[in-house]
Amino acid sequence: MSISRSRVEPIFTLIPKITTTKHLFVSFFFKNSSSSTFPSSSSLVISSSMSYDKELAAARKAASLAARLCQKVQKALVQSDVQSKSDRSPVTVADYGSQALVSFALERELSSEPFSMVAEEDSADLRKDGAQEMLERITKLVNDTIASDGLYDVSTLSTKDVLTAIDSGKSKGGPNGRHWILDPIDGTKGFLRGDQYAIALALLDEGKVVLGVLACPNLPLATFGNDDQQSSNNEVGCLFFAKVGAGTYMQPLGGGLPAKVHVSAVENPEAASFFESYEAAHSLHDLSSSIAKKLGVKAPPVRIDSQAKYGALSRGDGAIYLRFPHKGYREKIWDHAAGCIIVTEAGGLATDAAGNPLDFSKGKYLDLDTGIIVTNQKLMPLLLKVVRETMEEIASSS
Numbered sequence: 426m427s428i429s430r431s432r433v434e435p436i437f438t439l440i441p442k443i444t445t446t447k448h449l450f451v452s453f454f455f456k457n458s459s460s461s462t463f464p465s466s467s468s469l470v471i472s473s474s475m476s477y478d479k480e481l482a483a484a485r486k487a488a489s490l491a492a493r494l495c496q497k498v499q500k501a502l503v504q505s506d507v508q509s510k511s512d513r514s515p516v517t518v519a520d521y522g523s524q525a526l527v528s529f530a531l532e533r534e535l536s537s538e539p540f541s542m543v544a545e546e547d548s549a550d551l552r553k554d555g556a557q558e559m560l561e562r563i564t565k566l567v568n569d570t571i572a573s574d575g576l577y578d579v580s581t582l583s584t585k586d587v588l589t590a591i592d593s594g595k596s597k598g599g600p601n602g603r604h605w606i607l608d609p610i611d612g613t614k615g616f617l618r619g620d621q622y623a624i625a626l627a628l629l630d631e632g633k634v635v636l637g638v639l640a641c642p643n644l645p646l647a648t649f650g651n652d653d654q655q656s657s658n659n660e661v662g663c664l665f666f667a668k669v670g671a672g673t674y675m676q677p678l679g680g681g682l683p684a685k686v687h688v689s690a691v692e693n694p695e696a697a698s699f700f701e702s703y704e705a706a707h708s709l710h711d712l713s714s715s716i717a718k719k720l721g722v723k724a725p726p727v728r729i730d731s732q733a734k735y736g737a738l739s740r741g742d743g744a745i746y747l748r749f750p751h752k753g754y755r756e757k758i759w760d761h762a763a764g765c766i767i768v769t770e771a772g773g774l775a776t777d778a779a780g781n782p783l784d785f786s787k788g789k790y791l792d793l794d795t796g797i798i799v800t801n802q803k804l805m806p807l808l809l810k811v812v813r814e815t816m817e818e819i820a821s822s823s
C-alpha cells in the first residue's frame with residue numbers, strides 16, 4: 426500500500442475553491458505569528474453501566490445540522506462573514522452558527538439531563554458595538570437551518586437566544602461529571618480556503634471521552650491515498666461516530682447506512698503514509714518529515730486541515746498522523762477529543778510524544794509532552810522510538 430502526491434491531490438481539487446475567501450484569508454486573517462477495538466479498562470467500567478445511545482444519537486443529529494449550516498456558508502462566504510479573534514485567528518458566522526445549533530440541538534434532545542459544554546467560541550465579540558449585523562446574519566442562518574431541517578417545531582430564535590446558546594459552551598470541563606466538548610468548525614482556515622474542516626463533538630464522562638462525532642462535509646466518501654483502493658466515487662461528506670467499546674462507524678453525511686471502519690493494518694513503515702496539518706504554523710513540517718524519513722516512510726506527507734485527519738486515519742486512508750506544534754502552543758481538548766475516540770475505537774492509538782495517552786480531564790487544555798502522534802497498534806512502538814531518538818538528537822544539538 427502506498428500513497429503519492431498525485432494520488433491524494435484530488436481531495437483538494439474535488440472541492441470548488443472560493444476565490445473571494447482565499448483573498449480574504451490572505452489579506453486579513455492570518456494568526457500572529459483491520460484491527461480489534463481497544464477500549465481502556467476504565468472506559469470499560471463506564472461502558473458496562475452506560476450505553477450512551479441517546480447521547481450519541483443526539484450528537485449525530487446536532488453535528489449533521491451544524492454541518493448543513495456550514496456547507497451553506499462555505500458555498501457563499503462574504504467578507505462580512507469573517508472576524509478576527511483577539512488572538513487574530515479567524516472566526517466566521519458559521520463557527521458561531523454551528524456552535525449555537527449544536528448547543529440548541531443537544532439541549533433539546535437531552536432536556537432531562539444537566540447540560541455542560543466546553544466549546545471553542547464565545548459571544549463576547551458578538552456583543553460589541555458594530556457586531557449587530559453579523560449577529561443578525563448568524564441568527565438568520567440558525568433559524569433557516571432549523572426550519573429547513575423540519576425536525577424541531579420551535580418559534581424563531583431571537584438574537585438573544587443565539588447569544589445564550591453560544592455561551593452555553595462556557596463550561597470548564599474537568600474530571601467530574603459529564604461535559605460535551607465542541608469545536609464548531611475545526612480547521613477554520615481550511616473552511617475559508619474552501620478545503621477541509623470538521624464539526625467535532627465529543628462527550629466526556631468522569632474524565633474519559635465516551636463518544637465522539639466528526640462531521641467532515643468536504644471529505645471524499647471513497648477512501649483515498651491507497652493504490653489498491655481506487656474509486657470513481659467523487660461524492661464528499663462523511664459522518665464518523667464512535668462510542669466507547671462499540672467501534673467506529675462512517676456514513677454519508679447526506680444520508681445512508683453506517684459502515685464499521687478500521688485503521689490501516691500496515692506494519693511496514695515503508696508502506697505507510699502520514700498526515701499532518703496543512704498549516705505549517707500549526708505543526709513543524711520539517712520535524713515530521715525527518716521522523717517519517719527515519720521511520721522509512723517513502724510517501725510524501727498528506728496535508729489536510731482539521732480533525733478530518735483522524736477520520737481519514739480511522740478508515741485506513743493513511744497510517745500515521747504527526748502533530749508537533751511550535752514551542753509554547755497549548756493544545757485544546759476540542760481539537761482532539763472527537764478525533765481521538767474515533768481513531769481508538771477503530772483500533773488505533775493516540776498519544777503524546779512520550780507515549781502517554783491523551784488526557785482530556787484537565788480542563789480546556791491538553792497537558793502533554795511536545796506533540797501528538799496517532800497510528801495503529803503495530804507501528805506505535807517503532808514510531809515512539811523514532812520520535813524519542815529524534816527529540817534527543819535535537820536536544821543534544823541545541
Ligand SMILES: Nc1ncnc2c1ncn2[C@@H]1O[C@H](COP(=O)(O)O)[C@@H](OP(=O)(O)O)[C@H]1O
Nearest residue numbers: 610611612613614702706707730731750754760
Ligand atoms: N500555532 C498553532 N499550533 C498548533 N495548533 C494551532 C495553532 N494555532 C491554531 N491551532 C489549532 O489548529 C486547529 C486546526 O488544526 P489543523 O492544523 O489540524 O488544521 C485550529 O482549530 P480551529 O480551526 O478550530 O481554530 C486551532 O485550534
Ligand SMILES: [Mg+2]
Nearest residue numbers: 608611612760
Ligand atoms: Mg479546532
Ligand SMILES: [Mg+2]
Nearest residue numbers: 545608610611
Ligand atoms: Mg474551531
Ligand SMILES: [Mg+2]
Nearest residue numbers: 514515545613
Ligand atoms: Mg479557532
